[in-house]
Amino acid sequence: RSFHDNTSxxxxxxxxxxxxxxxxxYLETTxxxxxxxxxxxxxxxxxxxxxxxxxxxxxxxxxxxxxxDMRFNANY
Numbered sequence: 001r002s003f004h005d006n007t008s009x010x011x012x013x014x015x016x017x018x019x020x021x022x023x024x025x026y027l028e029t030t031x032x033x034x035x036x037x038x039x040x041x042x043x044x045x046x047x048x049x050x051x052x053x054x055x056x057x058x059x060x061x062x063x064x065x066x067x068x069d070m071r072f073n074a075n076y
Contacts, residue, residue: 008053011053015059
């Protein structure tokens with residue numbers, strides 16, 4: 001991993017968010033422009049290549065607001 005990968009801030013999406021639901025939202029926003037529509041597999045490849053800092057929480061890591069603040073805003 002490069003220095004940038006280790007120091008970039010990670011954005012966490014809610015645990016109930018799936019790549020399929022994100023793809024559906026993407027298709028809804030591009031429905032009038034066929035030029036930008038991509039299949040689900042391509043969408044996932046693009047997401048993982050260009051947006052690696054946006055990750056999904058797992059159901060076990062979907063925390064209450066106080067616990068989430070303590071976990072992600074800890075200063076060590």
